[in-house]
Amino acid sequence: MSFDLLRVDTIVALATAEAPAALAVVRVSGPRADNVRHAVFVPRRPPQRHFVATRGDLLDERGRPLDDCVCIAWPDRHSYTGEASFELSLHGSPVLARAAVRAVVARGCRLAEPGELTLRAVLTGRLDLTAAEAVDDVIRARSEAAARAAGRALRGGLALAVHEPRAAIVDALADIEARLDFPDEELGDLALAAHLPRLDAAHDALLRLLRTSAWGARLRDGARVVLYGPPNAGKSTLLNALAGEERALVHHEPGTTRDALEIELELGGARVTLVDVAGVRPLDEAGAVERLGIARADQERARADVVVALVPADAPDALAALHALGGDVLVLSKADLGPPSAIAPDVHLVSAREHVGLDALRLAIERRLAPPDAADEAVLMRERQVASVSGAAEALASARAAIDDHAAGELVASELRRAGRALDGLLGKDVSSDVLEAVFARFCIGK
Ligand SMILES: Nc1nc2c(ncn2[C@@H]2O[C@H](COP(=O)(O)OP(=O)(O)O)[C@@H](O)[C@H]2O)c(=O)[nH]1
Ligand SMILES: [Mg+2]
Incomplete structure (x- = not known):
């Protein structure tokens, strides 16, 4: 250089x-x-002047200079944690870094638990619980799409998505409770009717949010794409071609692949696990080990996000066999062996050997993995979030049913209260220490 x-x-x-x-x-x-x-x-507007960055000497526990470093101090509770705090940036030697922590501990600190800094941000109200979870999701994101979705939640996207539904519930509840306090006045259907459009819109918004959960799980764990078809269809060869390397054993002898083989790749910004399985054929034609492989193939098919079905183009009645097999993306393989006797518009002609049709196939898989519309605003990335939002939607639906049945105001109120509590739980308002522990236990040290 x-x-x-x-x-x-x-x-x-x-x-x-x-x-x-x-x-x-x-x-x-x-x-x-x-x-x-x-x-x-x-920069944030208005400009943040709550912290001071200074260069200086870092001292060890006995007051001797340890390193030349930069100290950013937030003296007035506008820090990440919402408490007075400071950050030291020193030279990146693990030895020096450990000595710095020792020096700080010697002056009156204890070591933070994993996630404890972010926990403090939740306890002081600087972050709601969904934003806190997003901190961890950003750090652990395995694809750019996942990092972006988590980043939106970190900036308050998920909290914003439930803001209006929660306000609708709170307002309706306040109105009903006020009337319950004056039992002489009948809880008129008319008064409730005024809240219905807003409550229905809230319910719709929660359902829209719930529809992002499959996408959220894919962002977190990656999508599973399984290559499924009869023995010798060229599944392993296709896996190698898509992976760009020889990973799976390929052989003309049927039954070469017995256990499932997984490789990871990125498709359209998302993490994808491509799964190669044993070829499927009637069980009475298969030996004992092959039968286990076929059972495994069917399990993989059941849990896959996308099933790519393959039949060799030169097989008898290839197209009919392919449609009988079924799948999300249909492939006639080994297209280099000659044109198939029939073709359909939804079928991809692919030759893994000659690398023909691979880009179109990749695109078709990507399209199957495209995010739902609502995912632009907020995505539910965790089981806990899905449970809270579906609890709220379910309670809201039963409040609606109670209103339709002209049920007692107290019943409507109790269902609305349940819906509101579920959303409060999502945001971390009044949650138990068990919930907090479960969220923060998996954080990394220093967050
Ligand atoms: N002509 C041709 N042969 C292929 C193609 N793909 C796979 N094969 C051959 O078909 C046989 C079975 O391939 P393999 O990938 O092991 O199939 P699998 O049993 O479905 O995993 C091997 O002899 C491969 O070389 C292809 O695109 N064109
Ligand atoms: Mg194989």
Whole structure:
């Protein structure tokens, strides 16, 4: 490499280790640094003046200089945790870093539990629980799509998505409870009717949100795409072609693949696990081990997000066999062996050997994995969130049913209260310490 001794370029580097951690620091320097900064960074408005960054000496427990470092201090509770706090940026030696922690502990701190800093942010009201969960989801994101969705939740997207539904519930409840306090006045159907459009819209919004949960699970865990078809259809060859490397054993002898084989790849910004399984054929033609493989193939098919079904184009009645097999994406394989006797518009002609039709196939799989519309605003990425939102939707539906049945006001109120509590739980208002523990236990140290 030739050094740029005239300092013509503006340079950028990741200053911290490339591993999941509480923080990563990107350092930029050079003549265009100011321009680049204005292009990539938007300061909060109004400008935040709550912290002070100073350069100085870091002292060890006996007061001796340890390192030259930068200290960012938030003296007035506008920090990440909502408490007085400070952060030291020192040179990235693990030895120095441990010595710095020792020095701080010696002066009167205890080591934080995993997630304890973010827990404090929730306890002081700086973050709601969905934003806190998103902190961890951002750090652990395994694809850019997952990091972006978590980032939106971190900026309050999920809380915003339930804000109006929650307000609708709270307002209707306040109205009904006020009337219950004056039992002489009948709880008129008319008064309730005024709330119905808003409650129905709230219910719709919650259902829309729930429809993002499958996408959220895919962002978190990746999608499973299984290659399914008879022995010798070219499944293993296709897996290798899509992976761009020889991972699966390929052989002309049927029954070569017995156990499921998984590889990970990124398709359209999402994490995908591609699963190659044993070929399926009538069980009475298969030996004992092969039968186990076939059972496994059927299990994989059942849990897959996308089933890619394959039949060789030169097989007798290939198209009929392919449609009988069924799947989300249909493939006539080994297309290089000659045109099939019949073809249908929804069928992909692919030759894994000649690398023909692979891009179209990738696109078809990506389309199957496209996010639902509502995912632009907020995505439910965790079981806990799904449970809260579906609890709220269910309670809201039964409040609605009670209203339709002209049920007693107290019954309507109790269902609305249940819906409101479910959404409060989602946001971490008045949740038990068990819930908090379950959320924060899996966080990394320093967050
Ligand atoms: N001509 C041709 N042969 C293929 C193609 N794909 C796989 N084969 C051959 O078909 C046989 C079975 O392939 P394999 O991938 O093991 O099929 P699997 O049993 O479905 O996993 C092997 O001899 C492969 O070389 C293809 O696209 N074109
Ligand atoms: Mg195989």
